[in-house]
Structure formats: C-alpha cells, structure tokens
Amino acid sequence: MRTMIQGGRIIDPARQMDVVADLFIAKGRIAGLGQPPDGFIADQVIAAHDRVVCPGLIDLCARLREPGQERKATIASESAAAAAGGITTLVCPPDTDPPIDEPAVVEWIRRRAKAAGQARVLTLGALTRRLRGERLAEMAALQDAGCVGVSDGGRPIANSRVLRRALEYAATFNLTVFLTPLDPDLGHGLAHEGQVAARLGLSGIPVAAETGSIARNLELVRDLGVRVHFGRLSSARAVDLIARAQADGLPVTADVAVHHLHLTEIDLIGFDSRCHVRPPLRSLRDKDALRAGVATGVLGAICSDHQPHEPDAKLAPFGDTEPGISGLDTLLALSLCLVRDEVLSLPAVIERLTWGPARILGLESGHLEVGAVADICIFDPAVEWRLEPGIIRSRGQNSPFAGWELQGRVVQTLLGGRTVFGD
Amino acid sequence: MSAAHIQLDRQGRLLHFLTVEGLTPRHLTEILDTAESLRGVAERRVKKLPTLHGKTVVNLFFEASTRTRTTFELAAKRLSADVLNLNIATSSAVKGESLLDTLRNIEAMQCDMFVVRHEQSGAAEFIAHHVKPHIAVLNAGDGRHAHPTQAMLDVFTIRRHKPDFPNLSVAIVGDILHSRVARSLIHALNILGAGEIRVIAPRTLLPAHIETLGVHAFHDPRQGLRDVDVVVMLRLQRERMEGALLPSEAEFFQRYGLTEERLALAKPDAIVMHPAPINRGVEIDSRVADGPQSVILEQVTNGIAVRMAIMSITLGHHARPTAENV
Numbered sequence: 071m072r073t074m075i076q077g078g079r080i081i082d083p084a085r086q087m088d089v090v091a092d093l094f095i096a097k098g099r100i101a102g103l104g105q106p107p108d109g110f111i112a113d114q115v116i117a118a119h120d121r122v123v124c125p126g127l128i129d130l131c132a133r134l135r136e137p138g139q140e141r142k143a144t145i146a147s148e149s150a151a152a153a154a155g156g157i158t159t160l161v162c163p164p165d166t167d168p169p170i171d172e173p174a175v176v177e178w179i180r181r182r183a184k185a186a187g188q189a190r191v192l193t194l195g196a197l198t199r200r201l202r203g204e205r206l207a208e209m210a211a212l213q214d215a216g217c218v219g220v221s222d223g224g225r226p227i228a229n230s231r232v233l234r235r236a237l238e239y240a241a242t243f244n245l246t247v248f249l250t251p252l253d254p255d256l257g258h259g260l261a262h263e264g265q266v267a268a269r270l271g272l273s274g275i276p277v278a279a280e281t282g283s284i285a286r287n288l289e290l291v292r293d294l295g296v297r298v299h300f301g302r303l304s305s306a307r308a309v310d311l312i313a314r315a316q317a318d319g320l321p322v323t324a325d326v327a328v329h330h331l332h333l334t335e336i337d338l339i340g341f342d343s344r345c346h347v348r349p350p351l352r353s354l355r356d357k358d359a360l361r362a363g364v365a366t367g368v369l370g371a372i373c374s375d376h377q378p379h380e381p382d383a384k385l386a387p388f389g390d391t392e393p394g395i396s397g398l399d400t401l402l403a404l405s406l407c408l409v410r411d412e413v414l415s416l417p418a419v420i421e422r423l424t425w426g427p428a429r430i431l432g433l434e435s436g437h438l439e440v441g442a443v444a445d446i447c448i449f450d451p452a453v454e455w456r457l458e459p460g461i462i463r464s465r466g467q468n469s470p471f472a473g474w475e476l477q478g479r480v481v482q483t484l485l486g487g488r489t490v491f492g493d
Numbered sequence: 494m495s496a497a498h499i500q501l502d503r504q505g506r507l508l509h510f511l512t513v514e515g516l517t518p519r520h521l522t523e524i525l526d527t528a529e530s531l532r533g534v535a536e537r538r539v540k541k542l543p544t545l546h547g548k549t550v551v552n553l554f555f556e557a558s559t560r561t562r563t564t565f566e567l568a569a570k571r572l573s574a575d576v577l578n579l580n581i582a583t584s585s586a587v588k589g590e591s592l593l594d595t596l597r598n599i600e601a602m603q604c605d606m607f608v609v610r611h612e613q614s615g616a617a618e619f620i621a622h623h624v625k626p627h628i629a630v631l632n633a634g635d636g637r638h639a640h641p642t643q644a645m646l647d648v649f650t651i652r653r654h655k656p657d658f659p660n661l662s663v664a665i666v667g668d669i670l671h672s673r674v675a676r677s678l679i680h681a682l683n684i685l686g687a688g689e690i691r692v693i694a695p696r697t698l699l700p701a702h703i704e705t706l707g708v709h710a711f712h713d714p715r716q717g718l719r720d721v722d723v724v725v726m727l728r729l730q731r732e733r734m735e736g737a738l739l740p741s742e743a744e745f746f747q748r749y750g751l752t753e754e755r756l757a758l759a760k761p762d763a764i765v766m767h768p769a770p771i772n773r774g775v776e777i778d779s780r781v782a783d784g785p786q787s788v789i790l791e792q793v794t795n796g797i798a799v800r801m802a803i804m805s806i807t808l809g810h811h812a813r814p815t816a817e818n819v
Contacts, residue, residue, distance in 0.1 A: 340498075341618055
C-alpha cells in the first residue's frame with residue numbers, strides 16, 4: 071500500500087521541520103517528503119490541506135485496565151480510543167492485575183494489543199515483585215520480553231534501601247526507571263493541602279509528599295547515575311527540583327498529565343468526583359508553574375494519565391470514589407489549548423507529545439524522517455468543538471472536561487502506514 | 494464556593510440543609526427566629542405541632558451516633574412526623590451495597606426527608622444530588638466537612654446570650670482539623686457578622702490555610718482566649734494520639750484544656766459551649782463544664798427547637814409529590 075498525504079502542514083519536531091509539503095508512505099514507512107521517491111505511484115491520496123501532519127502521539131502513561139479490570143476497559147476498547155485521539159503509542163504501567171512482573175504478562179498484553187491492531191502498546195515492567203516494594207522483579211527477563219523500562223507502577227517504594235538496589239539493578243541493564251513521586255505516608259489524603267481542602271474538609275496531600283520523594287530519589291540518582299523519569303508532577307516546587315537536577319547534569323526527565331495543565335483545586339468545589347486524581351489538583355500557582363515547565367522543556371512530555379472507570383467508581387461521596395480521569399480522547403485537544411493560551415507554539419506542543427516522549431523512552435519512532443515507521447496523526451488545528459459526554463470513545467466516560475470548548479480535532483490516524491482512524 | 498446551588502430552589506429558598514456556607518443572613522435569621530417561636534413547644538403540656546403530620550422522616554446514619562439521632566428524632570416527632578431510624582454502620586455486612594443502592598431502597602419506602610450522617614465529606618451533598626425531588630435532605634454531619642444544624646443551634650444559643658454579633662468575639666478550641674462542627678460554625682458566625690472568630694489549637698490540629706475561612710489562628714490559649722465572649726470547646730477523639738497528632742490527652746489538657754484559670758482570661762460574662770459529648774479532664778475541666786458560665790445543656794435543649802425549625806422550613810419549600818416523582 072502506497073499512500074500520499076497531500077498538501078498538509080508537516081510538523082516534525084525532531085528536525086524542527088514545519089513546512090507545507092506532500093508526504094509519501096510505502097511499506098508502512100515514510101518513503102519521501104516533498105518529492106516522491108522514484109517510481110512512486112500512490113494507491114491512495116489523503117488530502118490534508120489546512121491540516122497538520124505530525125508523528126503519531128506517544129502517551130507515556132495510559133491504564134488500559136487489562137488484564138484484571140476488564141469491567142472498566144480493555145486493550146481493544148482503549149486502543150481504539152487512542153487511535154481516534156491521534157495516539158499511536160501507549161505506555162502501559164505495570165499495575166495491572168496480575169502486575170507486569172513476569173514475561174508472560176508482557177507477552178499476553180502484546181498479543182491482545184496486536185489482535186486489536188489500533189495502537190502500539192508498550193509496557194513498563196515492575197521494579198519489584200507484585201509491586202510490593204520488597205523483592206526485586208526479574209528486570210532483565212522483563213527487558214528481554216520487551217519492556218521499555220521499569221516502574222513502581224504508581225505504588226511508590228517506601229523502603230529507601232530497596233529502592234536504591236532496584237535502581238542499581240535496573241541501571242545494570244541500562245533500563246530507564248519510571249518513578250511516581252509521592253511519599254506513600256504523606257500522600258495518604260484526598261486533595262491538595264490548600265484552601266479548598268480546608269474548606270471542604272478533605273484530608274490534605276501536602277506538596278512535600280511529592281517534593282520529599284523527588285529529593286530523596288534525586289540523591290539516589292546522584293549516587294548511581296541511573297536514568298530516572300518522574301511521572302505526573304503536580305507542583306511548582308517539584309518543577310524547580312527537576313530543573314535544578316537537570317541543570318546539574320543528572321540524567322532525569324519528567325512529565326505532566328494534561329489535566330494538571332488545566333484544572334486546579336478550585337475544580338473540586340461541589341465535591342466533583344471526576345476531579346478526584348492522584349497526584350491531586352493543586353493551586354493556580356502550581357498549574358502556572360507546570361505550564362511554564364512544559365514551555366521550558368523541564369517537563370519533556372505531556373501525557374494523558376488515562377484512567378478509565380466504570381460509572382459506579384465515581385458515583386459515591388468524594389472520598390469513596392476511585393481517582394483518575396479518562397484522558398485519551400482529550401490529550402491532543404487539551405494540549406492544543408496551550409497554543410491558544412499562548413503557553414507554547416504549535417510545534418513545541420507537538421514535540422511534547424511525540425519526539426519528547428520518544429526520547430524519554432529511547433524509541434526509534436516519534437519523527438517523520440525517511441525510513442521511519444509511518445505512525446502519523448493528521449488533525450485540523452482550527453476546529454473548535456464541544457466535548458459532549460456521549461462522544462467519548464474510551465470505555466471510561468469519567469472526564470471533567472465534558473462540556474468544555476476544545477481546540478483542534480484529529481481527522482485521521484495512521485499506524486505503520488495503515489489507517490486506524492478516519493477515512 | 495459552596496453547594497448553595499443544590500440546597501436552594503430558584504427563589505433562593507432552602508430545599509435541603511447541607512451546609513451553612515453560601516447562605517445569606519436572611520436564611521439563618523429565618524431559622525433562628527422560627528426556632529425561637531418553636532422553643533415554647535417543649536414547655537407545653539402537649540409537646541406537639543401538626544406541621545409534619547403525615548410525613549415520614551428517615552434518620553439515615555452511616556456513622557453511629559445515638560445523641561444526634563435522638564435529637565433529630567425528637568424534633569421530627571414534636572412536628573408529628575413518622576420517624577424511621579436506620580443505622581447503617583459501614584460494616585462488612587453492608588459493604589457490598591453501594592450508597593446509591595441503599596438510597597434507592599429507602600426512597601422506595603416513600604419518605605419525605607432524609608437526615609443523613611456519613612463519615613465522608615460531601616456525602617450529604619451527594620445524596621441530595623441523587624434523591625427524588627420531593628425529598629428534603631438534612632446533613633447531620635458529613636466527614637470533616639459540615640454539621641450545619643449543630644452550627645445553627647450554636648449560634649441560636651449564642652444569640653440568646655450575646656445578641657450583639659458585630660462586637661462578638663468567639664474562640665473555638667481544640668481539634669479544628671477533623672471538626673465539621675468548627676467549619677460550619679465559622680461559616681455561620683461570619684455570615685451573621687460576628688466581630689471576630691479565633692481558632693486555638695496546636696498546629697497538628699489546625700488545617701493548613703484555615704485563615705482563608707475568615708478566622709484568626711492562635712496556638713496559645715493565653716493569647717487566644719483573652720477577652721472573648723464565647724468559648725467553644727471541641728471534642729478530642731482518642732484516635733488523635735495514634736495518628737501522631739498529639740502525644741497524650743494529659744499534655745493536651747495541660748496546654749489547651751479549659752480550666753477555671755484559663756476561662757478567667759475571657760470576659761467575665763463569657764459563656765462556655767461544647768457540642769457534646771464532653772471528655773471531662775481532656776478538653777474541659779468538670780468545674781467549668783458544670784460551672785455557671787457553661788451553657789452546654791442549654792445547647793442540647795435548643796438543638797431540638799432548631800432542628801424542628803430547619804425541618805419545617807425545608808419541607809415547607811418542597812413541592813408535594815406528584816404522580817411522576819413518587
């Protein structure tokens with residue numbers, strides 16, 4: 071199948087490219103840009119005038135709920151939602167049930183994802199067995215099975231000795247370690263320890279729950295030189311810590327969930343359980359600092375932190391609900407709102423969604439150079455649309471952005487040159 | 494910043510009573526004045542009014558509390574309502590059933606009012622969002638969030654003794670962090686224009702940013718109690734020691750307990766209040782609790798009139814059930 075994408079605005083952040091040109095795809099890979107390769111005859115032509123053509127999005131954190139929580143969602147349901155959202159690569163953290171702590175689970179997920187055929191599903195292996203923070207998982211075997219890194223899977227390791235050894239062991243195999251910066255004891259509450267929590271009577275999670283954990287982990291990185299990625303920062307002080315560590319030359323990266331760039335503690339008023347997330351939504355000042363962190367690149371990726379839930383999971387008093395937002399449908403549009411809000415340029419936003427996460431993962435993809443895998447997102451940047459609850463494609467309808475006016479909409483997604491969304 | 498939208502109808506009248514926050518002085522004054530007129534009922538030979546005759550009030554308590562439940566029960570009965578008490582302690586036996594399912598079940602019994610107590614902040618609001626429109630919901634305490642009928646009986650008691658709110662200084666002492674009573678009382682006093690509200694506690698028992706509620710925070714009762722008109726002591730739960738918030742009851746009493754010496758720092762005619770049940774020798778000395786300045790038992794008496802007032806006001810604003818919404 072040979073495809074020509076005609077007349078689109080091609081944005082390829084890996085090469086700082088932003089041109090209107092034709093893109094040629096053959097055998098699932100990029101075959102040419104501007105000029106067709108010799109003898110190229112297109113089987114299909116995709117008209118992309120006034121549309122942006124960019125690498126498919128790479129989402130650093132998406133819970134697909136399979137295996138173990140199929141009542142919430144499945145790999146098939148969520149990879150279809152990803153395709154509709156322009157996302158071609160999903161990174162699945164190891165807190166499935168059973169957790170990704172042995173190669174069989176990795177293999178199982180790979181097969182399910184392949185059968186669904188809508189997106190690439192990459193896995194992070196567990197740092198410790200059963201994610202219990204006690205004994206090391208077989209990280210080398212997990213790496214051989216295809217894990218792109220190892221992680222605490224949202225269950226931070228309390229024991230510093232175990233963590234240090236886990237980092238050291240991971241570094242032996244040149245594995246990147248994906249950590250959740252939250253002190254498990256201090257992070258026990260329901261909401262940011264701020265004026266809203268004081269008013270609503272919700273137990274508070276102080277900023278130090280995040281920064282204390284980051285500070286400890288940075289010191290371990292300083293000792294060991296291991297590559298660590300901090301997922302889902304929520305506070306201004308955390309951005310500061312990472313910025314300083316990067317300035318010191320430590321091999322650390324960080325990301326932010328897109329909802330933290332739009333919501334704050336104020337959105338909890340009325341006990342809106344759709345805004346119950348971990349880490350919690352913090353102050354306006356924190357939100358602004360996170361946006362600035364994305365702009366400077368201290369936060370190298372924006373992710374969905376996708377956590378689909380069945381309706382009942384959110385139908386209870388706030389403290390009895392499960393945390394998390396269904397985010398695949400809105401990752402691109404909410405990120406594009408940052409262009410509208412003049413936080414960063416269109417190419418920079420795309421960088422944080424493609425080449426940025428690709429570099430963090432050490433992937434070959436995330437760019438449009440000739441020879442690269444043709445994972446491509448084509449979107450209309452000008453369309454303004456309203457997120458009606460009924461149109462969320464993820465099985466999880468738990469989005470606090472229902473009713474929001476969003477900017478930019480995916481029209482077509484290609485995975486290895488094959489259309490997985492759009493016509 | 495409030496749930497005002499769901500507890501008020503389009504004319505701004507109370508449909509539910511979930512939180513004091515967001516209400517106007519008019520709302521609160523209406524409750525206080527109604528309670529004043531109902532206070533005489535208890536002194537009559539027949540202690541009953543026909544106001545809620547034919548109505549069914551359900552006490553839906555997910556957290557055990559005999560005392561509060563009893564005052565609601567008495568208030569409902571004095572208004573001639575039928576009362577059903579359901580203690581649904583969150584035991585393993587009922588864990589399988591969701592709150593919403595419990596609610597639907599009880600709703601099917603054709604009730605008119607739910608009096609709700611739940612361990613989670615926001616539970617009463619959640620219930621009000623999901624009940625049929627003819628049912629009034631009264632919050633009898635949700636987590637650390639609100640206990641609005643307690644706040645109303647507190648300001649009712651204060652008003653009877655100290656009607657000059659603009660010159661009033663109130664100190665609330667103890668476990669503010671976990672206290673729904675404190676949060677609701679702070680809102681009520683601010684809405685009614687109280688001169689000054691102080692909270693007094695060690696830092697572990699004060700929520701961060703408490704000053705944004707419109708209070709002055711003190712850590713030392715020797716400063717905080719000086720020249721106040723009202724001292725409200727809060728109950729200290731024993732769990733606070735295990736949560737590493739306090740070393741011991743003894744040290745708390747030694748630093749913060751209301752003794753006669755400490756009370757002497759307040760105005761000579763200051764009144765002493767407590768939402769009860771009291772821990773003698775932990776937050777309050779017996780001589781103060783039983784002393785001439787204590788109005789603790791009066792609060793209990795007033796609680797019935799205030800709850801009668803809130804019940805009749807909220808139910809009075811509800812449309813009669815029609816064929817569709819029953």
